[in-house]
Amino acid sequence: MAEGLKLAAASLTTFVALILAWEGAILLFDLPAYVLPRPGAIAEALSRGWIGGFLWPHAWFTLQGAMIGFAFGAVAGIIAGMIVAEIRVASLAIYPIVIAIQSMPTVAVAPLIIVYFGVGLPSKIVTVALLCFFPVFVNTVAGLRAADPRLIDLYRAASASRLRMFLDVKFPGAIDHIMSSLQIALVLAFVGCVVSEFIASTAGLGHIIKSFANDLNVSVMFAAILSLAAMGAITGFAVTLAHRRIVFWRAR
Amino acid sequence: MQAVPDATTPASAGGGDAASHLAIEGVRLVYDTSRGPLVALDGLDLQVGRREFVSVLGPSGCGKSTLLKLVTGLLPPSAGRITLAGAAVRGPRPDVGIVFQQPTLLPWRNVLNNVLVPIRARGASVRAHRDKALELLKLVKLDAFARHYPHELSGGMQQRVGIARGLVHDPALLLMDEPFAALDAMTRETMMDELQQIWMSTPTSILFITHSIPEAVYLSDRVAVMGPRPGRIVETVAVDLPRPRGLETMADPRFIELTTHLRSLFREMPEAEA
Amino acid sequence: MSRRLASTAGAVGYPLAGLAAILAVWHLMSAGGVVPSFLLPTPGRVMQAIWQAATDGTLARHLPPTLQATLIGYGFGALAALVLAALVAEFKTAERFLLLHLIAIQSIPKVSIAPLVFLWMGFDIEGKILLVALICFFPVFANALSGFRAADPNLIDLMRAAGASRGHMFLQVKLPTAASQIFAGLEVAVAFALIGCVVMEFVGSTRGMGFVIQDTSNTFNLPLTFGAVIVLGLIGVAGNALVRLARRGVLFWEAGGRGQHG
Numbered sequence: 067m068a069e070g071l072k073l074a075a076a077s078l079t080t081f082v083a084l085i086l087a088w089e090g091a092i093l094l095f096d097l098p099a100y101v102l103p104r105p106g107a108i109a110e111a112l113s114r115g116w117i118g119g120f121l122w123p124h125a126w127f128t129l130q131g132a133m134i135g136f137a138f139g140a141v142a143g144i145i146a147g148m149i150v151a152e153i154r155v156a157s158l159a160i161y162p163i164v165i166a167i168q169s170m171p172t173v174a175v176a177p178l179i180i181v182y183f184g185v186g187l188p189s190k191i192v193t194v195a196l197l198c199f200f201p202v203f204v205n206t207v208a209g210l211r212a213a214d215p216r217l218i219d220l221y222r223a224a225s226a227s228r229l230r231m232f233l234d235v236k237f238p239g240a241i242d243h244i245m246s247s248l249q250i251a252l253v254l255a256f257v258g259c260v261v262s263e264f265i266a267s268t269a270g271l272g273h274i275i276k277s278f279a280n281d282l283n284v285s286v287m288f289a290a291i292l293s294l295a296a297m298g299a300i301t302g303f304a305v306t307l308a309h310r311r312i313v314f315w316r317a318r
Numbered sequence: 319m320q321a322v323p324d325a326t327t328p329a330s331a332g333g334g335d336a337a338s339h340l341a342i343e344g345v346r347l348v349y350d351t352s353r354g355p356l357v358a359l360d361g362l363d364l365q366v367g368r369r370e371f372v373s374v375l376g377p378s379g380c381g382k383s384t385l386l387k388l389v390t391g392l393l394p395p396s397a398g399r400i401t402l403a404g405a406a407v408r409g410p411r412p413d414v415g416i417v418f419q420q421p422t423l424l425p426w427r428n429v430l431n432n433v434l435v436p437i438r439a440r441g442a443s444v445r446a447h448r449d450k451a452l453e454l455l456k457l458v459k460l461d462a463f464a465r466h467y468p469h470e471l472s473g474g475m476q477q478r479v480g481i482a483r484g485l486v487h488d489p490a491l492l493l494m495d496e497p498f499a500a501l502d503a504m505t506r507e508t509m510m511d512e513l514q515q516i517w518m519s520t521p522t523s524i525l526f527i528t529h530s531i532p533e534a535v536y537l538s539d540r541v542a543v544m545g546p547r548p549g550r551i552v553e554t555v556a557v558d559l560p561r562p563r564g565l566e567t568m569a570d571p572r573f574i575e576l577t578t579h580l581r582s583l584f585r586e587m588p589e590a591e592a
Numbered sequence: 593m594s595r596r597l598a599s600t601a602g603a604v605g606y607p608l609a610g611l612a613a614i615l616a617v618w619h620l621m622s623a624g625g626v627v628p629s630f631l632l633p634t635p636g637r638v639m640q641a642i643w644q645a646a647t648d649g650t651l652a653r654h655l656p657p658t659l660q661a662t663l664i665g666y667g668f669g670a671l672a673a674l675v676l677a678a679l680v681a682e683f684k685t686a687e688r689f690l691l692l693h694l695i696a697i698q699s700i701p702k703v704s705i706a707p708l709v710f711l712w713m714g715f716d717i718e719g720k721i722l723l724v725a726l727i728c729f730f731p732v733f734a735n736a737l738s739g740f741r742a743a744d745p746n747l748i749d750l751m752r753a754a755g756a757s758r759g760h761m762f763l764q765v766k767l768p769t770a771a772s773q774i775f776a777g778l779e780v781a782v783a784f785a786l787i788g789c790v791v792m793e794f795v796g797s798t799r800g801m802g803f804v805i806q807d808t809s810n811t812f813n814l815p816l817t818f819g820a821v822i823v824l825g826l827i828g829v830a831g832n833a834l835v836r837l838a839r840r841g842v843l844f845w846e847a848g849g850r851g852q853h854g
Contacts, residue, residue, distance in 0.1 A: 076688035084693075101712065158602065159610030169779070169832035170825035171786035173703075174802070177794070177809035178817050182631065216422045223390040224412045224439035224487075234438060238426045256701045261791055264706065265806065272704065276795070279707035287708055295700040302699065315425035315469045 100282035111289035125293055127269040128259050131187055133301075135194025136255040140248060143199045147206025152232070161207055168204060172197050176262045185266040190259045197258040198251035205247030209240025242316060245309040252305055256298050338365035339523050340389065340491055345398035346548075347384055358384045360548035362398070366491065366523050373526040373534035374551075375580065376544030377587060382527045384549070386495050389525065390414050403490040412440050415484030415492040415522075419499050421476035423468040429455065429479050430464040436487045447486060454482040457516055474505040481513070485520060494526045498533065510536055514562060531580045535573060536563055543583050553583060633815040641815035642823065650804070650816075651823070658789055658800040659827070661717050665724025666785040670778060672725065673732035681740035682762065694733065702727040703791045710796040720792045720800075727788035728781040735777030739770025772846065775839040782831040786824060 085105055092102055099107060115121030150156045150164075176193050183189035213236045221231045263272025274290040347359040358381040366372045376382050387393040388400060391411040400407040402414070415436070423432045433451040434444050455461045458478035460471075468476055477497060484492050497513075498506045514537060517524055528534050534541045538557050545552040557576060559567055567573055615635050621627050622634040633641075645651045676694070679686040706723055713719035743766045751761050793802025801820050808816040840846075 073688050073692070076685070077692040080689045080693055155606070158606035159613070160607075162603075162607040163610050163614070166829050167825070169783050170828040171783055171790050173787050174790050174805055174821045174824050177806045178814070178821065181809050181812070181814070181817075214422060216418050216420070217424070219387070219390070219392055220416055220422070220435065221439045222392055223410045223414060223416065224436055225410045226439035227441070230439060230441065234435070235424065238424065241426075253701065257703050257787070260701055260704045261794065264791070264795055275704060275707050279711050282711070284708070284711065287711075291700060291704050291708070294704050295696075298701055299699040315467055 100284055103285035103288065107285040108288040108292075111285040112292065115286070115289045115293065121271070121274070121290065121293060124269050124271050124274050124290070125297065127187065127273075128190075128256070128263065128271045128294070129297060131190030131259040131262070131270065132194055132255040132297075135191040135258065136198050136251060138191065139195035139198025139255075140202045140251055142195065143202025143247075143251075144206050144244060146199075147203045148210065148232075148237075150203075151207045151210035151236075152228070157207065164200060164203055168200055172200065173258060173261050176258070177265050180262065180266050185268055190262045190267070190270070193262040194255045194258040197254040201247045201250045201254070202244065205243045206240060209243025210236050212243070213239045242309075242313045245305070245313060248305050249302065249309070252302055253298065256294060260294065339368040339370070339403060340364075340366040340525065341399075341401045342385075342389070343399050343401075345388065345395045345400060347381070347388065347393070348396045357548040359388075359395075360550055362550045364542055364551055366525050367539075369521055369523055371517055371524045371526065371537055371539045373528055373538040373541045374544055375528060375531065375534045375541050376549065377546055377584065378529060381547065381549030382529075382544060383495060386416070386493055386527065389491070389493055390416065412436070412487065413490040415487065415489035417477075417480050417484040417492065417494040417497045419496040421468065421473070421480045423476060423479055423483075425468050428465050428467055429460060429471070432468065432479055433482045433486050435483055440487065442487075450488075451482070451486050454485055455479075457519065458482045458512065472505075474501055474509060477501060477509065478512070481516065485516070485522065490523070492522050492524045494524060496528055497526075499528070499530075506533075511564070513537060518562065531577050531584075532568065535559075535576050535580070536567060541576075541580065543580065546587055555580065630812065631814065633818060637815045638818040638822065641813075642819040645804075645816060645819060654800055654804050654820075655823070657717065657720075658786075658793065658802065658824075661720035661792075661800075662724055662785045662789045662827075664717075665721040665788065666728050666781060668721065669725035669728030669785070670732045670781060673729045673777075674736055674774070677733050677736035677740060678762070681737055681766070682758070698730050698734075702730070703788065706791050706795045709792065715797045720789050720797075723792050724785045724788040727784045731780040731784060732774065732777040735773040735780075736770055739773030740766045742773070743769040771843055772839075775835065775843065779832055779835050779839075782835060783828050786828050786831075790824065 088102070088105055091097060092104055103111075150160050173193070175196065179193050179196070180189045183192055217235045218231065221235060226234075259270065260272035260275075263270040264276050267273040271290045271294050275287050278284075278286045278290070342362055342364040345359055345362040346357070349356045349358055362385075364372070364374070374382055374385065384393070388395055389402070389407065389411075391407045391409050391414075394408075402411060424435065427435075430448070430451055431438075433454060434447060437444055437447045437451075452461065452464065455464055458481055460475060460478055460482070463471060463475065468479065471479070477500075480497070481494075484494070498509050501509060510533060517537075526534070526537060535557055541555045541557060542551045543553045543555065544550065555576060559570060559572055559576075618632075619634050619636070622629050622632045629637075676690070680691055680694075681687075702723065705726075709719045709723050713722060747765050748761065751765060756764070789800070790802035790805070793800040794806050797803045801824050804820045805817055805824075808814065808820065
């Protein structure tokens with residue numbers, strides 16, 4: 067309790083200091099609003115955006131692109147991971163390639179996907195799905211491979227079918243890995259959607275950030291960035307909650 | 319090698335009947351490794367009678383765990399033969415129960431369903447075996463925990479679930495691979511007693527792998543001593559202590575005589591490489 | 593011996609076969625007209641485009657800015673992350689003042705501030721370095737912090753009882769304990785760094801591989817788009833390999849882990 071109080075006090079101090087430094091910098095260096103708006107202006111932009119409502123359609127667009135793409139990418143990653151983990155040749159031939167792709171900047175294909183799917187929502191969904199696919203795939207394979215060999219022996223000694231072994235032992239054991247990868251994929255979902263919106267879009271928070279940069283309206287940019295952060299934090303919290311619920315046996 | 323009188327004779331001194339239920343004859347096992355072939359077992363002979371409790375005692379790395387894979391039919395021997403319950407072991411044997419060193423339970427299934435795992439794995443009717451599973455849980459004193467999950471139990475309790483799981487399909491043989499090695503000393507002694515009780519109240523033959531000499535002597539009808547690589551049985555010692563054994567058994571001069579003899583056998587063994 | 597050779601050959605052979613299969617399917621889809629070849633150029637056309645870019649000065653013009661910004665930003669980001677993680681792990685006060693804010697900032701998708709950085713710093717290298725450093729910071733910071741905290745408490749007690757200084761303990765116990773996790777963070781940060789750089793180049797730039805990708809896709813010069821994506825990917829793979837090489841050199845006690853995978 068005392069520690070919680072100290073943490074709150076210290077964090078608040080940092081927060082206040084940051085705001086003061088911010089205001090101070092504006093006063094001291096006479097920074098114009100198109101370089102650094104005052105904190106109050108950002109709060110105002112946020113309230114205009116969310117209470118006035120002009121950010122709603124854009125937040126909805128980004129949320130759609132990120133969530134639908136996330137769902138497609140995750141499901142595809144899990145299914146492909148299962149196939150590769152269960153088929154020896156596939157796991158030898160494909161898995162190392164996917165591991166290599168993990169160290170590549172996959173967002174680089176975003177402009178290409180816009181060429182294929184246009185500037186609307188579909189290109190966002192495809193970009194996001196592609197980005198989300200890889201971590202989920204890799205973790206599904208790793209999770210399925212991490213199954214306890216003694217449990218596998220137990221099932222093999224009972225002449226259990228591969229399907230039974232998969233459903234009883236391997237898949238439930240991989241869920242922990244898969245849920246962790248969903249956390250990573252979720253971050254990438256917003257990254258993918260926003261980058262695709264930067265390149266070309268008709269709506270979305272990324273689109274807002276980019277187009278208001280052209281208007282030098284920095285407070286709205288801040289408002290959009292903070293909105294993105296909030297969306298990421300809330301959905302991330304939901305995934306963490308789901309992770310704890312589903313993988314109830316893991317002490318944390 | 320000094321002989322202990324009346325100790326090195328075959329099975330008859332123990333509780334099981336003489337006809338061997340599990341027979342391992344001249345088994346050799348060679349592993350292919352990146353450093354060339356490795357002879358894990360060579361000329362291994364071992365018998366377990368019906369309802370007999372036999373321990374295999376050996377230093378670490380002598381191939382005890384390989385034995386487990388051979389008897390369950392998960393690994394074919396390079397030479398020799400294994401028969402269990404009158405039929406040669408040629409492939410997975412569902413009629414063997416296994417208890418591992420770690421409880422190795424499914425963390426996402428409750429205790430009752432964990433006990434039923436061998437039934438599910440065989441694709442048999444889980445419902446038909448529920449009563450049997452509950453009965454076994456009563457035997458291992460966990461009937462109040464049937465709906466609990468493994469992470470809610472202590473290590474000793476988890477291991478008892480493992481034992482109940484090993485027995486649920488009425489196996490011809492229960493294989494126990496150092497089942498108490500991961501438990502603390504106190505729990506271990508309680509578990510030894512409980513295992514004896516379980517064994518005496520079920521018609522099970524047990525092959526018990528361990529590296530604890532007192533544990534082997536306390537529990538077994540016969541103790542088979544395994545030598546280091548390539549593993550084989552160097553001596554079999556019949557334990558003629560009366561049953562049920564209890565606290566006083568460990569103070570019995572015969573108990574001390576047997577454990578001392580076994581200890582001297584290990585002193586003479588060359589160190590096995592890990 | 594021959595088995596070992598065979599297994600090494602398999603470890604290389606299977607992925608090569610997989611790669612060949614992917615290229616073959618790609619080629620057939622493009623050449624066979626499943627996808628119009630102006631949308632999906634054949635692998636051969638892409639290789640040709642890469643070769644041409646390498647010989648006509650396109651790569652010479654656009655690759656160095658990307659590499660430079662990525663490397664410098666990566667260095668700054670990783671260094672800042674290590675220092676801050678050490679501070680937060682060592683000093684309770686630093687943790688109280690900083691940790692919550694760092695966690696809050698972590699929830700901002702870093703690439704989303706690219707236009708802001710562009711506005712502040714223009715399309716020179718400084719902006720790219722800033723975004724790259726920022727995006728690299730978090731994976732390294734998170735890994736280093738949990739690594740520093742994972743130090744064996746018994747070992748710490750032992751050192752403390754022996755009168756070891758804080759600095760000595762940090763260098764002798766905590767840093768080596770954390771090293772493995774730090775390297776894991778550094779590996780992740782390689783791809784992150786390239787992402788940061790490329791996104792900055794997407795947002796506003798006239799040079800760099802990100803610019804090439806966006807420019808060629810706008811002008812439908814897709815063979816070079818594919819080529820640039822592949823070159824970037826190879827840089828990521830190479831960077832990752834370098835980090836792993838460094839890891840093997842530094843963490844000599846991990847050498848036993850070799851050949852465990854698969």
